Amino acid sequence: MRVVVVALGKMGLPLATYIARAGHEVVGCDISAQTVELVNAGRAPFPGEAGLEEALGAAVAGGRLRATTDTAGAVAEGPDLVVAVAPLYVDGDAQPDWRNVDAVCEAIGAGLRAGCVVSIETTVPVGSTRSRVAPALVAASGLRAGEDFDVVFSPERVSSGHVFRDLDTYPKLVGGLDAGGEARGVSLYEQFIAAEVRAMGSAEAAELTKLAETTYRDVNIAFANELARFADGAGLDVARVIEAANSQPYSHIHSPGVAVGGHCIPVYPYFLLAGDRHARLPRVAREVNDAMPAFAVGLLERELGSLEGQSILILGVAYRGGVKETAFSGAAGLRDELAARGARPLASDPLYTDGELVAAGYEPLSADEAVAGAIVQADHDSYRALGAADVGGASVVVDGRGVLDLDAFAAGGVRVLRIGRP
Numbered sequence: 001m002r003v004v005v006v007a008l009g010k011m012g013l014p015l016a017t018y019i020a021r022a023g024h025e026v027v028g029c030d031i032s033a034q035t036v037e038l039v040n041a042g043r044a045p046f047p048g049e050a051g052l053e054e055a056l057g058a059a060v061a062g063g064r065l066r067a068t069t070d071t072a073g074a075v076a077e078g079p080d081l082v083v084a085v086a087p088l089y090v091d092g093d094a095q096p097d098w099r100n101v102d103a104v105c106e107a108i109g110a111g112l113r114a115g116c117v118v119s120i121e122t123t124v125p126v127g128s129t130r131s132r133v134a135p136a137l138v139a140a141s142g143l144r145a146g147e148d149f150d151v152v153f154s155p156e157r158v159s160s161g162h163v164f165r166d167l168d169t170y171p172k173l174v175g176g177l178d179a180g181g182e183a184r185g186v187s188l189y190e191q192f193i194a195a196e197v198r199a200m201g202s203a204e205a206a207e208l209t210k211l212a213e214t215t216y217r218d219v220n221i222a223f224a225n226e227l228a229r230f231a232d233g234a235g236l237d238v239a240r241v242i243e244a245a246n247s248q249p250y251s252h253i254h255s256p257g258v259a260v261g262g263h264c265i266p267v268y269p270y271f272l273l274a275g276d277r278h279a280r281l282p283r284v285a286r287e288v289n290d291a292m293p294a295f296a297v298g299l300l301e302r303e304l305g306s307l308e309g310q311s312i313l314i315l316g317v318a319y320r321g322g323v324k325e326t327a328f329s330g331a332a333g334l335r336d337e338l339a340a341r342g343a344r345p346l347a348s349d350p351l352y353t354d355g356e357l358v359a360a361g362y363e364p365l366s367a368d369e370a371v372a373g374a375i376v377q378a379d380h381d382s383y384r385a386l387g388a389a390d391v392g393g394a395s396v397v398v399d400g401r402g403v404l405d406l407d408a409f410a411a412g413g414v415r416v417l418r419i420g421r422p
């Protein structure tokens with residue numbers, strides 16, 4: 001099978017490599033010349049994806065994977081399947097900015113040949129595959145959707161860091177514009193996905209499933225965060241409560257934390273809300289989760305008194321441990337909340353150089369600087385080994401992810417506060 005994968009980001013590149021590893025001929029397309037150059041050299045442009053570097057090197061060396069900036073040209077070579085996984089960027093209020101996805105559709109459409117199946121894997125609001133993507137492909141190609149070519153929606157359900165494992169494990173959902181197109185999409189995916197490939201009956205059902213599973217997590221975490229706030233006020237340990245509640249099979253409460261970040265979980269509830277004006281829970285969950293950075297700063301303030309003029313260290317600007325990505329990171333909420341209370345927010349992150357921290361909007365902690373307090377924002381593995389001497393001289397640390405070794409801090413006389421665990 002010949003496959004084109006458009007957008008070689010944290011999702012697209014592992015997917016392209018996975019397809020090539022299964023023995024197919026893959027061309028990856030990206031607008032970034034630097035990404036294309038690195039991929040053609042067999043090197044991953046970002047760290048932290050398990051097995052990627054090795055599999056990518058082997059696929060490129062074996063001639064099964066190459067990259068180009070010419071999407072239309074790659075699609076014009078007449079592949080069986082084109083997979084598009086460019087991100088749908090959103091603004092600060094999570095309103096979709098379609099320019100990126102529209103550009104991808106235009107480039108694919110410009111090269112599209114009859115007989116191809118185009119699969120959209122970018123998470124989109126319900127109805128977008130039928131009402132936006134397919135018409136854009138038709139307009140750019142002059143071909144008929146459902147007759148000359150097919151369009152399906154197949155959500156990325158994997159997580160950065162272990163994409164291969166997730167592709168091997170979770171059912172791959174495929175929804176089409178009609179039964180014939182969906183069946184063709186399913187049979188193409190079955191040629192490389194190790195897990196079950198599940199026909200969803202329509203593109204809309206597949207789109208809604210992705211929004212349902214991500215919004216479920218946001219709502220669940222919001223509930224855990226509400227429990228944590230209550231437990232904090234009542235002098236109870238929320239971790240003990242949640243663990244006990246989950247010891248029977250009907251309770252699946254997630255863990256509270258300082259923030260919900262990343263491209264997906266804090267964004268997709270808004271996609272759901274955009275299509276369902278009667279929905280209420282996703283909006284409330286967003287409010288609850290968005291308030292957690294302020295709650296964490298409040299814990300620090302309770303201990304240190306006014307934060308006015310005090311330097312406070314944010315440990316981890318990545319939205320979660322091990323992933324070099326700051327999209328919708330809770331670090332931004334902490335920085336802004338600290339600044340609003342008159343503090344001077346500083347940041348450090350083992351995945352980012354000082355220059356990268358500045359570019360991302362953070363002031364790096366310098367080696368000779370002392371801070372009054374610190375807040376752990378990302379659950380980087382290395383933070384489990386931190387001790388009292390590693391937090392810039394802070395006398396109080398809010399462990400927003402429950403990763404610190406309490407004994408190591410107690411031994412150094414540094415107080416550690418945790419969310420919902422007074």
Ligand SMILES: NC(=O)c1ccc[n+]([C@@H]2O[C@H](COP(=O)([O-])OP(=O)(O)OC[C@H]3O[C@@H](n4cnc5c(N)ncnc54)[C@H](O)[C@@H]3O)[C@@H](O)[C@H]2O)c1
Nearest residue numbers: 007008009010011012030031032087088103122123156160
């Ligand atoms: N990151 C995740 O954990 C995750 C999980 C599930 C689903 N997703 C979905 O995957 C999508 C992609 O996410 P990602 O993490 O791979 O993004 P990313 O930011 O890592 O990569 C995006 C890539 O798209 C490229 N690109 C942008 N515009 C392009 C264009 N017009 N033509 C070709 N390439 C273009 C960029 O150069 C970049 O390499 C998200 O929008 C989301 O829908 C992501």
